[in-house]
Amino acid sequence: MATDVIQTVRGEFAKSLANFRAMSEDAALEQTIVQAVDTCVRSLRNGGKILFAGNGGSAADAQHWAGELVSRFYYDRPGLPGIALTTDTSILTAIGNDYGYDYTFARQVEALGVAGDVFVAISTSGNSPNIVRAAEASRARGIHVIGFTGQGGGALLPLADVCFRVPSTETPRIQEGHEFIGHLLCSLIECAMYPRDAD
């Protein structure tokens, strides 16, 4: 039993490390980060906001990253406008009940989003219908779409202006990659919007 557990732990570490190594050696990923930061910073400087959505573990990412912007990441500075579309159970249940689960995020994008905002669409498969519909609604409104997916990209890929594709087909590995890139994005946005005073 203990041997099995240890084998599993080692196997998971090995897969996770290989995933992060592949990401760290991916020059295209670096360029995608540059583009995503530029998109977010331009939007924020023009009075835009960043909307986040995902299902399951990715809903947790959406809330986590919105929190980094509104509160703080590495250091104190004014709050930045980020909204997770995953948190209001009255809105989610009303839309789900009245229109269907596929519309839970699209309806909120239509209600809250304006041209020039950014929609961060998080889906490991890239195929969750409520995320795909929200990306379509964003494009229709002139809202920039930043996708977070797995290596295939799914239906979200062609809808995204910028897309992070973690080079794995395993949901946990993809989510770990998303978490790392999401933190990096929040850090770089914070730094660009409010450069830290030189000590």
Ligand SMILES: O=C(CO)[C@@H](O)[C@H](O)[C@H](O)[C@H](O)COP(=O)(O)O
């Ligand atoms: O956290 C996990 C798996 O690690 C799950 O909750 C997972 O997020 C859910 O199955 C989601 O519904 C998957 O949706 P998606 O990433 O394909 O859009």
Ligand SMILES: [Zn+2]
């Ligand atoms: Zn999970």
